[in-house]
Amino acid sequence: MLIKLADALDTTVDYLLTGNPVEEMPLGNARLFRRFQAVEGFDPEDQEAVIKLIDAMIAKHKMQATLTSLDDQAASA
Numbered sequence: 001m002l003i004k005l006a007d008a009l010d011t012t013v014d015y016l017l018t019g020n021p022v023e024e025m026p027l028g029n030a031r032l033f034r035r036f037q038a039v040e041g042f043d044p045e046d047q048e049a050v051i052k053l054i055d056a057m058i059a060k061h062k063m064q065a066t067l068t069s070l071d072d073q074a075a076s077a
Helices: 002-008 013-018 030-040 044-076
Strands: none
Touching (some): 002 013
């Protein structure tokens, strides 16, 4: 519930609980940052599953970008 409230307000759970502003998030997306913080608490096996999922999404995105580029090149040829 608190995470959803923080998401809706585009802030962090820490800020809601303490009132202290977050110094600097290493990610520009506060929601993504909070998710990564939560994953840090997972056991190593679950962390590895999350990493594999992220790797798969990155590979998919790269493949789609490559295919789009090839389609654009073919259309302009």
